[in-house]
Amino acid sequence: MFHYDAPAELLKDRIILVTGAGDGIGRAAAWHYARHGATVVLLGRTLEKLESLYDEIESAGLPQPAIVPMNLDTAVEHDYIELSNQLYDEFGHLDGVLHNAGILGMRTPIENYDPVTWEKVMRVNVHAPFLLTQALLPLLHKSSDASVIFTSSGVGRTGRAYWGAYAVSKFATEGMMQVLADELDNDPAIRINAINPGATRTQMRSYAYPAEPPETNPTPAEIMPLYLYLMGPDSKGVNGRSMDAQGQESA
Numbered sequence: 001m002f003h004y005d006a007p008a009e010l011l012k013d014r015i016i017l018v019t020g021a022g023d024g025i026g027r028a029a030a031w032h033y034a035r036h037g038a039t040v041v042l043l044g045r046t047l048e049k050l051e052s053l054y055d056e057i058e059s060a061g062l063p064q065p066a067i068v069p070m071n072l073d074t075a076v077e078h079d080y081i082e083l084s085n086q087l088y089d090e091f092g093h094l095d096g097v098l099h100n101a102g103i104l105g106m107r108t109p110i111e112n113y114d115p116v117t118w119e120k121v122m123r124v125n126v127h128a129p130f131l132l133t134q135a136l137l138p139l140l141h142k143s144s145d146a147s148v149i150f151t152s153s154g155v156g157r158t159g160r161a162y163w164g165a166y167a168v169s170k171f172a173t174e175g176m177m178q179v180l181a182d183e184l185d186n187d188p189a190i191r192i193n194a195i196n197p198g199a200t201r202t203q204m205r206s207y208a209y210p211a212e213p214p215e216t217n218p219t220p221a222e223i224m225p226l227y228l229y230l231m232g233p234d235s236k237g238v239n240g241r242s243m244d245a246q247g248q249e250s251a
């Protein structure tokens with residue numbers, strides 16, 4: 001596991017948006033960001049899940065979050081611009097974005113892959129983070145220390161049979177991260193990186209490996225050290241890297 005002991009007030013007064021915040025890794029990240037002082041903007045498609053996390057954060061006495069119900073499969077450019085305007089009116093800037101929401105699609109050979117599912121996976125996993133990033137960059141540029149984290153996967157670094165659109169979308173995610181990081185390399189106030197969570201105990205993992213006992217893999221909470229490190233000021237200057245949440249590196 002990546003080793004990092006996050007100070008209690010690591011993210012104090014920071015405004016951080018998390019996509020797919022209602023479940024799995026995104027839920028754990030939003031909760032940990034809030035616990036370390038951030039005001040979190042919870043974006044997801046299932047309102048009840050977002051509301052349940054909202055209640056948990058509020059009853060723990062943490063900074064009051066915001067909820068953004070949005071389906072990344074159907075949202076269009078205008079929706080992202082509207083969201084950016086709303087966040088500007090409410091907060092004036094943004095200090096971090098965790099692009100975490102993602103879908104698996106089919107586990108099948110490319111020869112048989114359903115083209116409609118292919119497009120959906122590319123829309124949710126690649127096109128939506130592109131549109132969201134583009135709309136939010138003006139707000140991120142208003143922060144003195146902004147961090148954008150994309151979510152990759154092992155199959156986004158080395159292709160593997162039957163992972164289809166999911167693997168291709170994660171290669172694209174790595175590419176988008178690298179291009180953007182290079183474009184912003186001379187700006188010390190913003191960094192762009194990616195995390196490969198590694199096998200983690202979530203619904204997506206059990207869809208991908210139905211026969212695997214869930215306790216084989218760490219929980220989302222256990223992989224949070226890298227999520228905290230890359231979002232907070234201790235990673236200032238780290239740009240364009242794709243890091244493993246379950247790797248052996250230390251901060």
Ligand SMILES: NC(=O)c1ccc[n+]([C@@H]2O[C@H](COP(=O)([O-])OP(=O)(O)OC[C@H]3O[C@@H](n4cnc5c(N)ncnc54)[C@H](OP(=O)(O)O)[C@@H]3O)[C@@H](O)[C@H]2O)c1
Nearest residue numbers: 020023024025045046071072073101102199200202203204
């Ligand atoms: N778990 C692993 O082993 C693993 C390994 C490598 C990479 N990853 C990556 O880690 C990220 C999180 O995965 P996870 O395992 O936590 O998955 P998960 O448990 O399936 O959670 C995915 C989250 O994304 C949201 N989401 C899906 N489609 C959406 C859409 N169209 N609009 C808005 N939100 C949407 C889901 O919302 P609902 O709850 O409403 O469905 C859910 O909150 C993904 O990018 C995944 O590819 C995971």
